[in-house]
Every structure is written in structure tokens, then in C-alpha cells.
Amino acid sequence: MPVSPQAYRPAAPLLALGPNFWDAVAPAAFPETRLRFRNDRAAAEIGLETLGDDEWIKHFGRFEPMPGTLPQPLALRYHGHQFRSYNPDIGDGRGFTFAQAYDRDGRLMDLGTKGSGQTPYSRFGDGRLTLKGGVREILATEMLAALNVPTSRTLSLIETGEALDRGDEPSPTRSAVLVRLSHGHIRIGTFQRLAYFREEADMRRLVAYVLRHLYGVQGDDPVRLLNLVVERSATLAARYMAAGFVHGVLNSDNINITGESFDYGPWRFAPTWDPGFTAAYFDHQGLYAFGRQPEAIGWDVSQLASSLRLIADSEPLIAALDRFGGLFQPALTEAILWRLGVRPRDDRSDRDLARATERALRATQAPLDRFFFDVFGGVLPAGYADGWEELRGALDGYQRRTPRDHVVRAGAPCAMMIDEVETIWAAIAEHDDWSMLEGKIAQIRALGEALA
Structure with missing residues (x-):
């Protein structure tokens, strides 16, 4: 081989x-x-x-x-x-x-x-x-x-x-x-199964496996594991939001214990910052809508905490779980600044900038990919007028983290809306033409290299 x-x-x-x-x-x-x-x-x-x-x-x-x-x-x-x-x-x-x-x-x-x-x-x-x-x-x-x-x-x-x-x-x-x-x-649901059958020895074995092989930590401390999962999951939730991504099915069997997103069924990228936007046609209650994803991921992590009660006291598990909200907010700030293409300054200014970005996007319903393309590097074009005054002031003094030319060279944002997905599939289904898919992958990878 x-x-x-x-x-x-x-x-x-x-x-x-x-x-x-x-x-x-x-x-x-x-x-x-x-x-x-x-x-x-x-x-x-x-x-x-x-x-x-x-x-x-x-x-x-x-x-x-x-x-x-x-x-x-x-x-x-x-x-x-x-x-x-x-x-x-x-x-x-x-x-x-x-x-x-x-x-x-x-x-x-x-x-x-x-x-x-x-x-x-x-x-x-x-x-x-x-x-x-x-x-x-x-x-x-x-x-x-x-x-x-x-x-x-x-x-x-x-x-x-x-x-x-x-x-x-x-x-x-x-x-x-x-x-x-x-x-x-390994999923949160893997732990839930062991708790369901009350298999304490296997629960300790699984905790030790995840700590050692997926986190590089020795021992079988369930509280240590929950703290690590809370940190990774809060980061994942924040980056979903900054990316404008809607997974669609954030069930506890679809949450990886390492905080890595996977298993893509009815996903979509939200056209605008619309908290109610859903990806799955069967999500009638909007349980996993764009704006509810942090809540959904936090709820799933709470099921891990409940499962770990089989081998740990409740109080330290609750304390670990309570960190989720406090970790999510700075992670969202970091993720939004990354998409804006600016270097962090200080906690308060960065937080104000992230909040101003979110408020402007929600109020104006501007296309997300177009916005982050236009504003990359902290430059808010003159065409952004009504509803953008707070963000313009918040951006003042921020420095680019990478040359703007690297991102805007293509002349248009690289988006992934459902209509384009369907067009790419239609070419394959009707003509066995894979060139559109290959071209889109090349475009996406160029974007990734520019943003890195």
C-alpha cells in the first residue's frame, strides 16, 4: 500500500x-x-x-x-x-x-x-x-x-x-x-447510552478514552472532561453564528464530544442575520433555527452533564455547565472580528464592535456574505448609510489582520446559498457534469487561504 x-x-x-x-x-x-x-x-x-x-x-x-x-x-x-x-x-x-x-x-x-x-x-x-x-x-x-x-x-x-x-x-x-x-x-449520545443502562465501569472507561485520545489528558475525571467539552462546544456555537451557518439537526447524537461539527443533512447558510431562519423543513417549531443554535448546543451539553452524574457529584458538573454562556460571548466576539478581518484591540472595544455588527445586520437584514466581503478589513463602504452609524463608529481605529486584496481579488463574495447548491447538483443529475462542483471547491479553498 x-x-x-x-x-x-x-x-x-x-x-x-x-x-x-x-x-x-x-x-x-x-x-x-x-x-x-x-x-x-x-x-x-x-x-x-x-x-x-x-x-x-x-x-x-x-x-x-x-x-x-x-x-x-x-x-x-x-x-x-x-x-x-x-x-x-x-x-x-x-x-x-x-x-x-x-x-x-x-x-x-x-x-x-x-x-x-x-x-x-x-x-x-x-x-x-x-x-x-x-x-x-x-x-x-x-x-x-x-x-x-x-x-x-x-x-x-x-x-x-x-x-x-x-x-x-x-x-x-x-x-x-x-x-x-x-x-x-464519540458523541454526547454515546455517554447517554451508558447512563441509560447505568454502566459505571464503561462510563469511566469512556471518559478516560476521550480525555487521553481526544484531549491529550491523562485520568478519568468526568468534571475535567465536561469543562473541556463546554469550552469546545461554546466555540463551535459561536463560529456557527459568525459563519451564518444553520446545521439543521442539533440532536445530542449529532454533537461530537470534541466540539467538531459533523453529519450534514438539511444544512443551510442563512441569507441574512435572521434568528428564526431554519434549515430543516421538518423543524416546525424552529428548535434549531439560526438564532437558537447556541441554546440547542448548550442544552445538548447539559445532557452530557446529566449522564456524567452516574460517576460524579452534581455540584461541580453544574458549575462546569454554567460556564457555557460566559464562554460563548467572548467566542462570538472573536469569531465576528475574524470574519470582519480586523485585529482585536481590547475586550470592551471588541465586544462593542461585535454587538454593533450583530445589531446592524439584524436591523438592516443585509446579505451576510456580501456584508462581510464589503467590510473585510474594517472598511465600511459609503453605500452603507442608514442603520450603519453605530458600526461605522465602532470600526474606527481597528487594523486589518490580513491584506484586503487577498479576499476581494475575485470581485464578489464566495457564498453558499441553497439555489447554488441545487444548480451544482442539477448539472450532475442531468448531465453528469462535475465541473461546477470542482469550480466551487476551488473558489471556496481560495477564500479559505485568503482568510487564514
């Missing part, structure tokens, strides 16, 4: 957790394996960019084991609150963890799948993924990475030659299997 000998560092600590945490499964046998997308930039982080296409398909389409890591795929067990209703009958239903490896920064990474076949948790599902769903996940992960949101990366998308029937899109439709690269696939 032509891996990078200096960069490929396989691992398998998941096995040490024991069989109460997963079920060994077999991947589906697909009629076809047509490589549609390979993310060599992400693959290089774990030494896999040197794989030829045939080797790539062998491992990421037929799932032959990678050397030195998991000998077979593992479907993880978990529970979760779905739209605030507890569901003990879920788990990896159309995916599994296929391999583990350390990246160049020494972080343990999981290679997980979506659409790889049925598992014991598939219930009545077919275990498959639509090709459109895979394309949408590529676009979501690429755009979020460019906008400084901690996210899984889409490593691979392979078309599998099956016709799928779906009730919420034209059917039959094309099928695919996706591989994502994530900093762990």
Missing part, C-alpha cells in the same frame, strides 16, 4: 474500549465504485494522499482494511435526544468507523462512513446515502473549513450504482458512499 511512510501513523485505540461500545459489521457490496471526489489535502494530514485511485477505491469503496488499524468496520452504539425526545433505539445505522490514524499534529483521527450499508441500528433504513447528500456534505465541509468552523472533512465520495427511493426528493436517485475524516466519532 503506497502510504507516506513518514506521515501514515495508524492506530486502533477504539478496540480497547471493548465490544460494549460497538458492533463489528460488514460493508455493503456495491454494484459499482466510481470515484467522484478525493480530498488529497485532507488525506495528506494522515499520509494517504499518495494512494492511487485503485487503492483509494479498494479502501474507501470496498472497505478492505487499512494496514495497522481496525481489522474490520465498527458500528458505534449510542442513544440521543432527537428534537428533545429521548431515543434509545439509535446508533450507527448507515455508517461505521473504518480506521483510525494520527494526523501530522498528533491528533487521533477517525475515518467514518456514511451510506456504507445496514447495521444492527438501521431499523427500517436501507443504510445507503444519496449521491446528492454526498455532494451537499462536500460543499458544507469545504465552506465551513474556509470560514474557520471546526468541522469534519469529506475525504472521499464514491458513486455506487444503486437506485434509491427517497420520499423527500425526486426518486429513484443515485447512490454513493462517503468517508469523512473526523477528530473522533
Whole structure:
């Protein structure tokens, strides 16, 4: 296998957790394996960019084991609150963890799948993924990475030659299997399952696993873990807001214990700073609307705290949980200043600038991507008049953190609105034309490099 000998560092600590945490499964046998997308930039982080296409398909389409890591795929067990209703009958239903490896920064990474076949948790599902769903996940992960949101990366998308029937899109439709690269696939729901069955020994084992392998901390202190998760989750919520991103389904089984965003279904980017904007057509109550995402993520983290009561006293867990709001506000300030392209000055001025930005965007309903493009570097153009006076004053004295020319060279903002997503998919669905997707990925990556 032509891996990078200096960069490929396989691992398998998941096995040490024991069989109460997963079920060994077999991947589906697909009629076809047509490589549609390979993310060599992400693959290089774990030494896999040197794989030829045939080797790539062998491992990421037929799932032959990678050397030195998991000998077979593992479907993880978990529970979760779905739209605030507890569901003990879920788990990896159309995916599994296929391999583990350390990246160049020494972080343990999981290679997980979506659409790889049925598992014991598939219930009545077919275990498959639509090709459109895979394309949408590529676009979501690429755009979020460019906008400084901690996210899984889409490593691979392979078309599998099956016709799928779906009730919420034209059917039959094309099928695919996706591989994502994530900093762990342990969810809040993983802890909820252990609390549900009151499995204290396994709860301590899981706490120690996450602390050691995902946070680099020795021991099995549940309070220490909750504090770390609160910090990471508050940052994630803040960066969702600054990016204008709406995940759509922030259930506790969709919240990674490392604070990394993943699992993209009905996502959207909000056109304006509209707190009520929703991504999922079935979110009738707006539970996961744009403006309610910090609340939703905080609520999910509170379910982790409740689960950890199995092995810890309530008082220190409550104290850790109470930090969320105080951590979210400065994280949002930092994220908004990053998108404005200005260097921080002092806490009070920075906070005032972030609040002035949010108030102006809410009052004017200006297009988010256009606004951050126009104002990047702290320059508010003359066309921004009524409703922008407070922000103009707040920007006074701020310095650019990167040359404005790097961001505005394209002459237009790089956005990811639903209409463009549908246009990109239509070209693929109707003409098997992947050029629009490839061009959009290049545009997004150029934006990310300019903003970095």
C-alpha cells in the first residue's frame, strides 16, 4: 500500500474500549465504485494522499482494511435526544468507523462512513446515502473549513450504482458512499447510552478514552472532561453564528464530544442575520433555527452533564455547565472580528464592535456574505448609510489582520446559498457534469487561504 511512510501513523485505540461500545459489521457490496471526489489535502494530514485511485477505491469503496488499524468496520452504539425526545433505539445505522490514524499534529483521527450499508441500528433504513447528500456534505465541509468552523472533512465520495427511493426528493436517485475524516466519532449520545443502562465501569472507561485520545489528558475525571467539552462546544456555537451557518439537526447524537461539527443533512447558510431562519423543513417549531443554535448546543451539553452524574457529584458538573454562556460571548466576539478581518484591540472595544455588527445586520437584514466581503478589513463602504452609524463608529481605529486584496481579488463574495447548491447538483443529475462542483471547491479553498 503506497502510504507516506513518514506521515501514515495508524492506530486502533477504539478496540480497547471493548465490544460494549460497538458492533463489528460488514460493508455493503456495491454494484459499482466510481470515484467522484478525493480530498488529497485532507488525506495528506494522515499520509494517504499518495494512494492511487485503485487503492483509494479498494479502501474507501470496498472497505478492505487499512494496514495497522481496525481489522474490520465498527458500528458505534449510542442513544440521543432527537428534537428533545429521548431515543434509545439509535446508533450507527448507515455508517461505521473504518480506521483510525494520527494526523501530522498528533491528533487521533477517525475515518467514518456514511451510506456504507445496514447495521444492527438501521431499523427500517436501507443504510445507503444519496449521491446528492454526498455532494451537499462536500460543499458544507469545504465552506465551513474556509470560514474557520471546526468541522469534519469529506475525504472521499464514491458513486455506487444503486437506485434509491427517497420520499423527500425526486426518486429513484443515485447512490454513493462517503468517508469523512473526523477528530473522533464519540458523541454526547454515546455517554447517554451508558447512563441509560447505568454502566459505571464503561462510563469511566469512556471518559478516560476521550480525555487521553481526544484531549491529550491523562485520568478519568468526568468534571475535567465536561469543562473541556463546554469550552469546545461554546466555540463551535459561536463560529456557527459568525459563519451564518444553520446545521439543521442539533440532536445530542449529532454533537461530537470534541466540539467538531459533523453529519450534514438539511444544512443551510442563512441569507441574512435572521434568528428564526431554519434549515430543516421538518423543524416546525424552529428548535434549531439560526438564532437558537447556541441554546440547542448548550442544552445538548447539559445532557452530557446529566449522564456524567452516574460517576460524579452534581455540584461541580453544574458549575462546569454554567460556564457555557460566559464562554460563548467572548467566542462570538472573536469569531465576528475574524470574519470582519480586523485585529482585536481590547475586550470592551471588541465586544462593542461585535454587538454593533450583530445589531446592524439584524436591523438592516443585509446579505451576510456580501456584508462581510464589503467590510473585510474594517472598511465600511459609503453605500452603507442608514442603520450603519453605530458600526461605522465602532470600526474606527481597528487594523486589518490580513491584506484586503487577498479576499476581494475575485470581485464578489464566495457564498453558499441553497439555489447554488441545487444548480451544482442539477448539472450532475442531468448531465453528469462535475465541473461546477470542482469550480466551487476551488473558489471556496481560495477564500479559505485568503482568510487564514
